[in-house]
Amino acid sequence: MKYKAYKDRLTKIADISYTTAVLGWDQETYMPEKGAGFRAQQIATLSGMIHELFTDKELGKTLNKLDNSKKLTEKQRRNITQTLKDYKRQKKYNREFVELLSKTQSECFQAWQQARKENNFKLYAPHLTKMIALKRKEAEILGYKKHPYDALLDQYEPGARVADLDILFKDVRSQLVAFVKKVAAAKQNDDKFMRLHYPKDKQWDFGIDLLKQMHYDFDAGRQDLSAHPFTTSFSPKDVRVTTRISENNFKSMIWSCIHEGGHGLYEQGLPDSEYGLPSGEAVSLGIHESQSRLWENMVGRGLPYWKANIKLARKYFPENLNDISAEQFWKASNIVTPSFIRTEADELTYHFHILIRYEIEKALMEGKLEVKDLPAYWNAKYKEYLGVKVPNDAQGVLQDIHWSHGSIGYFPTYSLGSFYAAQFYATAKKEVKSLEDKIENGNLLPLLEWLREKIHKHGKYYSAEELCKKVTGEKLNFNYFMDYATEKYSEIYGLK
Amino acid sequence: MKYKAYKDRLTKIADISYTTAVLGWDQETYMPEKGAGFRAQQIATLSGMIHELFTDKELGKTLNKLDNSKKLTEKQRRNITQTLKDYKRQKKYNREFVELLSKTQSECFQAWQQARKENNFKLYAPHLTKMIALKRKEAEILGYKKHPYDALLDQYEPGARVADLDILFKDVRSQLVAFVKKVAAAKQNDDKFMRLHYPKDKQWDFGIDLLKQMHYDFDAGRQDLSAHPFTTSFSPKDVRVTTRISENNFKSMIWSCIHEGGHGLYEQGLPDSEYGLPSGEAVSLGIHESQSRLWENMVGRGLPYWKANIKLARKYFPENLNDISAEQFWKASNIVTPSFIRTEADELTYHFHILIRYEIEKALMEGKLEVKDLPAYWNAKYKEYLGVKVPNDAQGVLQDIHWSHGSIGYFPTYSLGSFYAAQFYATAKKEVKSLEDKIENGNLLPLLEWLREKIHKHGKYYSAEELCKKVTGEKLNFNYFMDYATEKYSEIYGLK
Numbered sequence: 001m002k003y004k005a006y007k008d009r010l011t012k013i014a015d016i017s018y019t020t021a022v023l024g025w026d027q028e029t030y031m032p033e034k035g036a037g038f039r040a041q042q043i044a045t046l047s048g049m050i051h052e053l054f055t056d057k058e059l060g061k062t063l064n065k066l067d068n069s070k071k072l073t074e075k076q077r078r079n080i081t082q083t084l085k086d087y088k089r090q091k092k093y094n095r096e097f098v099e100l101l102s103k104t105q106s107e108c109f110q111a112w113q114q115a116r117k118e119n120n121f122k123l124y125a126p127h128l129t130k131m132i133a134l135k136r137k138e139a140e141i142l143g144y145k146k147h148p149y150d151a152l153l154d155q156y157e158p159g160a161r162v163a164d165l166d167i168l169f170k171d172v173r174s175q176l177v178a179f180v181k182k183v184a185a186a187k188q189n190d191d192k193f194m195r196l197h198y199p200k201d202k203q204w205d206f207g208i209d210l211l212k213q214m215h216y217d218f219d220a221g222r223q224d225l226s227a228h229p230f231t232t233s234f235s236p237k238d239v240r241v242t243t244r245i246s247e248n249n250f251k252s253m254i255w256s257c258i259h260e261g262g263h264g265l266y267e268q269g270l271p272d273s274e275y276g277l278p279s280g281e282a283v284s285l286g287i288h289e290s291q292s293r294l295w296e297n298m299v300g301r302g303l304p305y306w307k308a309n310i311k312l313a314r315k316y317f318p319e320n321l322n323d324i325s326a327e328q329f330w331k332a333s334n335i336v337t338p339s340f341i342r343t344e345a346d347e348l349t350y351h352f353h354i355l356i357r358y359e360i361e362k363a364l365m366e367g368k369l370e371v372k373d374l375p376a377y378w379n380a381k382y383k384e385y386l387g388v389k390v391p392n393d394a395q396g397v398l399q400d401i402h403w404s405h406g407s408i409g410y411f412p413t414y415s416l417g418s419f420y421a422a423q424f425y426a427t428a429k430k431e432v433k434s435l436e437d438k439i440e441n442g443n444l445l446p447l448l449e450w451l452r453e454k455i456h457k458h459g460k461y462y463s464a465e466e467l468c469k470k471v472t473g474e475k476l477n478f479n480y481f482m483d484y485a486t487e488k489y490s491e492i493y494g495l496k
Numbered sequence: 497m498k499y500k501a502y503k504d505r506l507t508k509i510a511d512i513s514y515t516t517a518v519l520g521w522d523q524e525t526y527m528p529e530k531g532a533g534f535r536a537q538q539i540a541t542l543s544g545m546i547h548e549l550f551t552d553k554e555l556g557k558t559l560n561k562l563d564n565s566k567k568l569t570e571k572q573r574r575n576i577t578q579t580l581k582d583y584k585r586q587k588k589y590n591r592e593f594v595e596l597l598s599k600t601q602s603e604c605f606q607a608w609q610q611a612r613k614e615n616n617f618k619l620y621a622p623h624l625t626k627m628i629a630l631k632r633k634e635a636e637i638l639g640y641k642k643h644p645y646d647a648l649l650d651q652y653e654p655g656a657r658v659a660d661l662d663i664l665f666k667d668v669r670s671q672l673v674a675f676v677k678k679v680a681a682a683k684q685n686d687d688k689f690m691r692l693h694y695p696k697d698k699q700w701d702f703g704i705d706l707l708k709q710m711h712y713d714f715d716a717g718r719q720d721l722s723a724h725p726f727t728t729s730f731s732p733k734d735v736r737v738t739t740r741i742s743e744n745n746f747k748s749m750i751w752s753c754i755h756e757g758g759h760g761l762y763e764q765g766l767p768d769s770e771y772g773l774p775s776g777e778a779v780s781l782g783i784h785e786s787q788s789r790l791w792e793n794m795v796g797r798g799l800p801y802w803k804a805n806i807k808l809a810r811k812y813f814p815e816n817l818n819d820i821s822a823e824q825f826w827k828a829s830n831i832v833t834p835s836f837i838r839t840e841a842d843e844l845t846y847h848f849h850i851l852i853r854y855e856i857e858k859a860l861m862e863g864k865l866e867v868k869d870l871p872a873y874w875n876a877k878y879k880e881y882l883g884v885k886v887p888n889d890a891q892g893v894l895q896d897i898h899w900s901h902g903s904i905g906y907f908p909t910y911s912l913g914s915f916y917a918a919q920f921y922a923t924a925k926k927e928v929k930s931l932e933d934k935i936e937n938g939n940l941l942p943l944l945e946w947l948r949e950k951i952h953k954h955g956k957y958y959s960a961e962e963l964c965k966k967v968t969g970e971k972l973n974f975n976y977f978m979d980y981a982t983e984k985y986s987e988i989y990g991l992k
Binding site (some may be wrong): 019022033036037045217221222224235 | 512519522526527529531535537538541542545714731766
């Protein structure tokens, strides 16, 4: 009966959380401009209620009793362990700190917007300095064993630690930098045809077809337009994705669509019987990103996929694509070229962008880097890892929203996602018979079923590390990504 | 400070209520099919929280103290009076009753759906019987002075009583029935051109143009499609309307669009400084309906309006309308003909549909009519008032959703709305200089400004009766509607 009380409480909290997600989705898709003020207030009220319900003493008592209970199933026990961990974390924050953080966030975000608009880092610096100080305090509040950054990383990627990430990013630095240099020296492929005129409506229909082919369930989801593509979930039976369409950049829609579709498939695959419980949630941001990246890059930027889909693309855009072969399309979708904007980066140089942010965040948390020195540090790193000169701060250190929200520790999950994706995909190729032949025939169901069975259906039952070991036989290993990248891009750029 | 505590609490409740409205809006417009189950659960959770917050003892104490305070402004005092009345009403329900009602509602609704589908009233009868018994019990719980129906009417139309409605509907019966007979005997006008092919996209654009002309603010609202048109509000700065489009019935979109636009203008005109308080809410369903009916019928089915808009209509649909004059369009939009479906009725015979439901609800609440005798009673009334033979129960007694939800006392507000509308419009014609000339020139702003000033901006500060007296100088008087109808339809049908 205690477990039922626990489940009921978490269901109620989930009802409010998912409702808040509906408010957020509407805000980004359909809300009229003037609705913003009251909408922000409504979201704040609901968020406050969630915090209140989740830190309620009664819930704490229930959790502690259940934690000592011998009568639970293994799944129940894991749910309790997870929730108790979250409960204890939430309880560490006192009201003053939460309010100060919330106030600083909103000031910092506004200052960031202004600073980016005016290309003036100095407008942002004092607010970011305050934010970093608060985040260092937050790390102390939350506690950590070795490194203050660990406390923040754990919020996005439970179990992620500086000690492990240092090793991982050392590999990125040593292996990927060298390989990208080789690629950059090779003859570039042509992707001009991707920037012809692609009418909006036809792009939309093409994107919907791609999602359907992935078996994204449109009876349990939908796609809409938004300025920045995202995926959000109101239950495993109602998972929404969004996309954006640029009429002179065909790439923008295609891979945002497949990427969000990958996130969407994960959410649709979570067990609805575990609604509101850890076992009904995604493992971590990194594992979530592994699903989007696997579909986007390993599948959607693969040759078999375009052998399957070039005809469909030609059907929608005959003028632009009738003379383009699957190979040409594939090569054009995998142009590697160093740049200074993260969100526009290719799948290899992308990780240098993350690496730079990781090193900066770590240094900020250690107190070894001061906010005032950030722009120079940033620009030097871009020169070092990407060989590019950052033209100005607006397109440099001010390009990302994350720090203005206080999201320190979020960026590494993007790289983790790609590396997990490569490792999962390598395993899928071994375990799903003739996987890429199937993809080449447009049959994506066997891959989805494998992901459902191996990853989606377990929710947060396993930690990221446990899941990775269970699925692939070993813990996260950067070699899988490096092998994938080397093989793929050696072929594309004729480096063999 | 007490008043601030009251306002803060009501703001919080409003945040949750408006959020629930977002969930409802999404459910009717964009939600994918499979999302229904969890969505219903989420709405139930939020509704429960609203009830909990609104019946909280602390709120009761605050209200009672404020009710005795001498320090309040008149507006504050009226807010407290209203909220205290609502609070006391909510407190009368015990948990068992609320749960039983909720359970009965969902069973009754399901039975109604099935019964209508199968044209089998017997499937519905036992559930409706249970519902009526509960509603009679609810009237006892709520209390009343003269008639149990009064207690239910008051929920939708505060202050409405059987004693007054009996007089009103007696007028409807004696005056309107006779006049409609005269109209029915006259030569019918041609509206075949309304049923030509009107492409969906063009209808949509035309409807948007009509809403813009009404000064519906699209920065504080939007229109979407739904099976049944409705208006919903998430704040005065975010008011959504929906419409439906039938390609072979031009009328369906036009007047649903103007009707919901009228509701929308009222919500957009409520004072946002009074968000969440009675003075920031609509007076009653009847007054709300007066705004939609005034725009739909007095304005949107008037000759000046079509003199202004026939050219626009022709621009969108030249093939269908180039040979149609404003007069022809106007006459075609005012076809009076008795029928057996309420939602398709013209603005005169509509009230017989309401009259029938009113008489039935009253008799059910008095215990003078039993559910098993409903179909025969219904059909006899339709014969008597409308002269039509109801073909079957699905298109007869089973046509409306209201009773299956337990909404007893709701129907009369539809007629009240039309009658208030006629009275308000008659006053507007006196007070707004050359009103109909302005309408004929497509200038609807003076009318909107008058409505804003006289009605919208006051929220619920006045009761319906007070408001009516303040705006028109007298309480609700059916003669205004009768005069409007006689003049308009005598001209249309050549009865002068």
